[in-house]
Amino acid sequence: MSDVERPALVASEARGLLRMLRTGPPRTRAQLAELTGLARSTVAARLDGLINSGLVIPAGDELSSGGRPPALLAFNPSARVVLAVDLGATHGVVALTDLAGDILRIESAEITIAAGPEPVLDWVVSAARRVLRASGRARRDLIGIGVGLPGPVEHSSGRPINPPIMPGWNRFDVPGCLRRHFDVPVLVDNDVNILALGEHAVSWPNETDLVFVKVSTGIGAGIISGGRLQRGAQGSAGDLGHVRVPFTARTPQHGAVDADLEALASGPAIAAWMSAHGAPARTSQDVLEAGLRCDPVAVQGIRQAGRDLGEVLATVVNLLNPSIVVIGGSVARSGEHLLAGIREVVYGQSTPLATQTLSIVHSQAGTTGGVLGAAIMVIQRVLDEPAP
Amino acid sequence: MSDVERPALVASEARGLLRMLRTGPPRTRAQLAELTGLARSTVAARLDGLINSGLVIPAGDELSSGGRPPALLAFNPSARVVLAVDLGATHGVVALTDLAGDILRIESAEITIAAGPEPVLDWVVSAARRVLRASGRARRDLIGIGVGLPGPVEHSSGRPINPPIMPGWNRFDVPGCLRRHFDVPVLVDNDVNILALGEHAVSWPNETDLVFVKVSTGIGAGIISGGRLQRGAQGSAGDLGHVRVPFTARTPQHGAVDADLEALASGPAIAAWMSAHGAPARTSQDVLEAGLRCDPVAVQGIRQAGRDLGEVLATVVNLLNPSIVVIGGSVARSGEHLLAGIREVVYGQSTPLATQTLSIVHSQAGTTGGVLGAAIMVIQRVLDEPAP
Numbered sequence: 001m002s003d004v005e006r007p008a009l010v011a012s013e014a015r016g017l018l019r020m021l022r023t024g025p026p027r028t029r030a031q032l033a034e035l036t037g038l039a040r041s042t043v044a045a046r047l048d049g050l051i052n053s054g055l056v057i058p059a060g061d062e063l064s065s066g067g068r069p070p071a072l073l074a075f076n077p078s079a080r081v082v083l084a085v086d087l088g089a090t091h092g093v094v095a096l097t098d099l100a101g102d103i104l105r106i107e108s109a110e111i112t113i114a115a116g117p118e119p120v121l122d123w124v125v126s127a128a129r130r131v132l133r134a135s136g137r138a139r140r141d142l143i144g145i146g147v148g149l150p151g152p153v154e155h156s157s158g159r160p161i162n163p164p165i166m167p168g169w170n171r172f173d174v175p176g177c178l179r180r181h182f183d184v185p186v187l188v189d190n191d192v193n194i195l196a197l198g199e200h201a202v203s204w205p206n207e208t209d210l211v212f213v214k215v216s217t218g219i220g221a222g223i224i225s226g227g228r229l230q231r232g233a234q235g236s237a238g239d240l241g242h243v244r245v246p247f248t249a250r251t252p253q254h255g256a257v258d259a260d261l262e263a264l265a266s267g268p269a270i271a272a273w274m275s276a277h278g279a280p281a282r283t284s285q286d287v288l289e290a291g292l293r294c295d296p297v298a299v300q301g302i303r304q305a306g307r308d309l310g311e312v313l314a315t316v317v318n319l320l321n322p323s324i325v326v327i328g329g330s331v332a333r334s335g336e337h338l339l340a341g342i343r344e345v346v347y348g349q350s351t352p353l354a355t356q357t358l359s360i361v362h363s364q365a366g367t368t369g370g371v372l373g374a375a376i377m378v379i380q381r382v383l384d385e386p387a388p
Numbered sequence: 389m390s391d392v393e394r395p396a397l398v399a400s401e402a403r404g405l406l407r408m409l410r411t412g413p414p415r416t417r418a419q420l421a422e423l424t425g426l427a428r429s430t431v432a433a434r435l436d437g438l439i440n441s442g443l444v445i446p447a448g449d450e451l452s453s454g455g456r457p458p459a460l461l462a463f464n465p466s467a468r469v470v471l472a473v474d475l476g477a478t479h480g481v482v483a484l485t486d487l488a489g490d491i492l493r494i495e496s497a498e499i500t501i502a503a504g505p506e507p508v509l510d511w512v513v514s515a516a517r518r519v520l521r522a523s524g525r526a527r528r529d530l531i532g533i534g535v536g537l538p539g540p541v542e543h544s545s546g547r548p549i550n551p552p553i554m555p556g557w558n559r560f561d562v563p564g565c566l567r568r569h570f571d572v573p574v575l576v577d578n579d580v581n582i583l584a585l586g587e588h589a590v591s592w593p594n595e596t597d598l599v600f601v602k603v604s605t606g607i608g609a610g611i612i613s614g615g616r617l618q619r620g621a622q623g624s625a626g627d628l629g630h631v632r633v634p635f636t637a638r639t640p641q642h643g644a645v646d647a648d649l650e651a652l653a654s655g656p657a658i659a660a661w662m663s664a665h666g667a668p669a670r671t672s673q674d675v676l677e678a679g680l681r682c683d684p685v686a687v688q689g690i691r692q693a694g695r696d697l698g699e700v701l702a703t704v705v706n707l708l709n710p711s712i713v714v715i716g717g718s719v720a721r722s723g724e725h726l727l728a729g730i731r732e733v734v735y736g737q738s739t740p741l742a743t744q745t746l747s748i749v750h751s752q753a754g755t756t757g758g759v760l761g762a763a764i765m766v767i768q769r770v771l772d773e774p775a776p
Contacts, residue, residue, distance in 0.1 A: 013404075013426060038401060042430055152741060161741060209621040221707070225611075225618040225625075232613070232709025233597040236741040239706040244699070244737065311632070315703055318627040319609070321620025349632065353540060353549060353624040 009053060009080070009143055009382055014046040018055060018075065018383060026059035026074035047073065054079035055099075077102070081137050082378045083128050083182070085147040086370025087120065088191065089113050089165055089217065094127035095371040096135050099143075099379055101201065103368060105131040113150060116168030117177065125181045143382050144185045145178055146374030148194035155235040158188035165217070187377050189231075191370060192238060195363070196222025197229055197380075198373030199326050203364045209322040212363070213240065215309065215338065216284050216329035219262050225320060241266070243312050261312050265305035267331050273301045284330040291334025299337050306341020313342060313360075314349035321354050328363030397441060397468070397531055397770055402434040406443060406463065406771060414447035414462035435461065442467035443487075465490070469525050470766045471516050471570070473535040474758025475508065476579065477501050477553055477605065482515035483759040484523050487531075487767055489589065491756060493519040501538060504556030505565065513569045531770050532573040533566055534762030536582035543623040546576035553605070575765050577619075579758060580626060583751070584610025585617055585768075586761030587714050591752045597710040600751070601628065603697065603726065604672050604717035607650050613708060629654070631700050649700050653693035655719050661689045672718040679722025687725050694729020701730060701748075702737035709742050716751030 010018055017032060027035070033043045050056035051073075059074035077100035086093040092111040096104045107127045111120055124147075132139060151163025158175035160166055175186035196212035204210055212222040221238040223230045231237050241262035263269055267284025274281040274290065279297035281287055290298035313325060325346075332338050343360050350358070365372060398406055405420060415423070421431045438444040439461075447462035465488035474481040480499040484492045495515045499508055512535075520527060539551025546563035548554055563574035584600035592598055600610040607629040611618045619625050629650035651657055655672025662669040662678065667685035669675055678686035701713060713734075720726050731748050738746070753760060 013424070036401070039430070039433065042427070045427065207621070209618075209625075223613075223707070225613050225620070226616055228614055230597075230613040230618075230708070232742075233595070233711035234709055234741055234745065236739065237597075237613075237707065237709040239709075239739055239742065242739050243703045243706050312703070315631045315700070316707060318631050319611070319625065319704060319707065320618070321622055321625040321627075323621035351624065351627055351630050353622055354620075354627060357622065 010055065011046070011049055014049055015384065017043065017046050018050055021056060021073065021075040022383070026072040028070040028072055030070060032073075075099075079141075080143045081132075081135070081141050082143060082375045083131075083145040084371035084374035084378070085124055085128075085145065086191070086194065086374055087111065087113060087124075087148065088150050088370075092120065092123060092127075093368070093371050094124055094131060095368070095375070096128075096131040096137065097371070097375040099383065101372055101375045101379060103371065104137075105135040106368070106371065107131055108367075113166050113169075117172045117174070121174070121177050125178070128182065139182065142182060142184050144187065144378035145182060146194070146376075146378040147174060147178070147186065147188045148191040148370050148374050149174070149188060150191050152236060153188050153190045155187075155189050155193075155231055158186060160188075185378070185381070187381060189374075189377060190220070192220040193222040193229055193231065194373035194377065195328060195365065195369050196224055196326075196373070197376045198365050198369045199328070199363055200224050200229075201376045202369075202372060203326075204324050207323050209320060210324045210326065211313075211316060211320060211322045212326045212328060213309070213313070214329035215265065215267070215305070215327065215331040217267050219266050219309070219329075221316070223320065224322075240312060240316075243315075245308050245311050261308060264308040267329075270298075270301045270305050270331065273304075274298055277301070288330045288334045291331075291337055294335070298334070302331065302334055302337040303341040305331065306338040306343075307345050308341075309338070310342040310345025310349070314346050317346055317350040317354050317358060323357055323359065325358065325360045326363050327360065328365070328369070332362060398443065399434070399437055402437055403772065405431065405434050406438055409444060409461065409463040410771070414460040416458040416460055418458060420461075463487075467529075468531045469520075469523070469529050470763045471519075471530060471533040472759035472762035472766070473512055473516075473533065474579065474582065474762055475499065475501060475512075475536065476538050476758075480508070480511060480515075481756070481759050482512055482519060483756070483763070484516075484519040484525065485759070485763040487771065489760055489763045489767060491759065492525075493523040494756070494759065495519055496755075501554050501557075505560045505562070509562070509565050513566070516570065527570065530570060530572050532575065532766040533570060534582070534764075534766040535562060535566070535574065535576045536579040536758050536762050537562070537576060538579050540624060541576050541578045543575075543577050543581075543619055546574060548576075573766070573769070575762075575769060577762075577765060578608065580608040581610040581617055581619065582761035582765065583716055583753065583757050584612055584714075584761070585764045586753050586757045586759075587716070587751055588612050588617075589764045590757075590760060591714075592712050595711050597708060598712045598714065599701075599704055599708060599710045600714045600716060601697070601701070602717035603653065603655070603693070603715065603719040605655055607654050607697070607717075609704070611708065613710075628700060628704075631703075633696050633699050649696060652696040655717075658686075658689045658693050658719065661692075662686055665689070676718045676722045679719075679725055682723070686722070690719065690722055690725040691729040693719065694726040694731075695733050696729075697726070698730040698733025698737070702734050705734055705738040705742050705746060711745055711747065713746065713748045714751050715748065716753070716757070720750060 033040045057076040059072040077098040082097045084095045093108040095106040152161045159171045160169040178186045192214045208227040210224040219241040221240045270287045271281035421428045445464040447460040465486040470485045472483045481496040483494040539554045540549045547559045548557040566574045580602045596615040598612040609626040609628045630648045658675045659669035
């Protein structure tokens with residue numbers, strides 16, 4: 001059964017009531033009728049569906065001055081579970097979360113994404129079975145699977161599109177493959193969009209305009225505008241890595257070459273520059289480690305990468321006027337060097353109206369940011385968005 | 389009475405039904421109940437409110453094979469009117485539209501925005517009274533006023549913020565001033581956002597991701613992502629004019645200076661370049677006229693401005709992945725020169741995934757694009773968005 005044929009877990013017209021209970025305190029039926037302006041009979045009918053599915057349950061009773069206290073109703077995040085999958089070049093994480101995005105069970109492993117979809121997804125399926133079993137949840141409790149991949153993904157079909165570091169995955173039907181084992185909707189997106197969703201939901205839920213930038217082997221952005229992740233017309237929004245960098249960012253060591261941001265500021269680019277300046281390095285991880293021990297060549301290279309990033313982010317800030325720019329990825333974890341370079345340029349170059357309340361901060365989400373975002377993608381689709 | 393205290397014209401819960409009738413064919417009550425999944429009693433209650441307000445009326449009856457045919461209901465765009473105001477540096481347009489955004493009556497005049505808010509808004513109020521009177525509509529039929537201004541606007545308060553060509557307007561309470569004459573909600577935004585809304589609604593209603601760029605005395609963009617105009621955290625999104633241009637765009641005549649886009653590609657910048665190359669010009673209008681008669685210096689200057697714009701738009705396309713980039717403003721009306729330069733660079737530089745279905749086109753909206761967008765801003769707020 002495809003997810004189009006499957007009846008929606010929550011009827012479209014009940015989503016407003018459910019959202020009120022998910023984001024606010026427990027309420028009585030009378031309060032819900034008053035707050036929504038709906039007829040009591042309408043509220044009752046919609047709550048019946050939500051209570052039958054277990055999504056809404058009685059909560060502790062409201063204090064009352066006498067007589068039988070009115071029953072309070074609350075959202076029940078344990079009613080169902082979500083499978084969240086975060087795949088990188090060399091790591092994989094599979095987690096089971098509840099409907100609030102809280103992790104119930106998690107398993108991670110070293111994987112080789114370049115080995116192709118079959119062995120990687122075989123591991124995903126077996127890890128998924130293990131986290132389900134270990135948490136004592138039945139397969140019928142599963143409402144969906146969210147997957148983050150380290151490359152471009154056509155979100156509408158869930159297929160990777162020419163992913164550079166994922167040989168064998170081009171146009172592979174990831175949802176179809178996983179649905180052969182778990183008959184639920186499968187949503188797939190690139191890792192940066194997933195991280196943006198996770199960072200927004202966990203650390204900045206009240207901000208409507210946030211840009212998440214990952215600086216690692218590649219460079220990409222996840223864009224939240226008007227409170228929603230924006231994927232663009234073909235799902236390729238956020239491709240910062242292939243933006244050309246203004247000449248004025250270029251210091252003498254780079255020369256006046258025509259270069260895109262990834263060629264200047266990614267982990268491998270910084271490593272190459274370090275190697276040419278007496279501090280051999282090859283990968284983003286090497287750069288991270290050298291930065292953490294404050295190797296002076298690494299610090300200089302990372303800070304200049306921050307300035308180059310800042311040149312592009314100054315444009316992003318003028319264009320999108322976010323209130324938060326979050327910097328993540330391995331290069332960002334090397335201390336304050338990268339952010340210092342970014343801030344130097346962005347605050348110097350963007351217009352005052354765009355920067356007056358702008359914060360440029362480190363990612364808070366840590367290593368579970370990916371699975372968190374993948375879970376939130378599924379929860380939003382199943383509980384929030386209009387049913388198909 | 390402020391618009392917060394005013395009862396909403398359309399109750400929140402009735403907006404779904406109204407949207408169905410606005411965007412689709414006339415329907416019977418039974419069809420509406422079936423399409424929405426709502427109880428017939430709920431549909432009846434919501435339709436009562438919509439019929440009482442005149443927004444929904446009986447339409448021609450559906451063909452029936454016998455017996456009394458079921459009554460069809462339709463959206464009635466004539467039920468109310470909107471006042472739409474488009475103010476530029478030297479022109480003003482005031483229009484009365486119906487709820488479909490169709491213009492019922494229009495008046496335009498030469499104005500001097502730099503004369504300050506009082507004389508300009510005095511003209512707006514008197515022109516508004518004339519178009520209301522001439523169209524035979526009562527003041528109580530007015531549901532709101534939309535205003536476009538040629539400078540930065542804090543959309544939440546409707547106040548211009550340090551507008552460069554509008555002396556005396558800084559932080560002026562435009563909504564408060566107009567509400568003294570017409571007691572309805574007043575929404576104000578900058579002209580580029582208004583033009584983006586108009587262009588999207590009229591020419592590209594099915595595209596979710598569109599960027600409108602105005603190239604005139606200044607340069608700015610209106611961004612529609614995920615089907616909605618994105619204003620950013622402080623409402624300054626779309627500030628293309630202050631983005632720095634990559635060095636590689638610079639031809640020898642510009643030199644390797646550090647310049648923002650407006651200093652290279654606006655009407656006055658092109659005019660200055662033309663003057664330095666033997667074709668005296670001063671304003672965007674001079675550039676437009678020289679371009680239209682294919683003056684070779686003008687053609688060269690406009691085409692190079694297009695390439696500079698293209699450098700910045702290549703970044704915009706990688707970042708936002710729009711399906712349509714619309715180019716408007718006086719410089720764009722000078723023929724194909726500007727778009728030729730833009731296309732040359734954008735198609736050469738943006739990534740294939742972002743450009744494979746990208747169209748770069750001229751604005752279609754013409755001189756009424758501003759009032760159209762202003763009307764649509766009001767209609768969306770009053771009929772579509774959640775009530776305050």
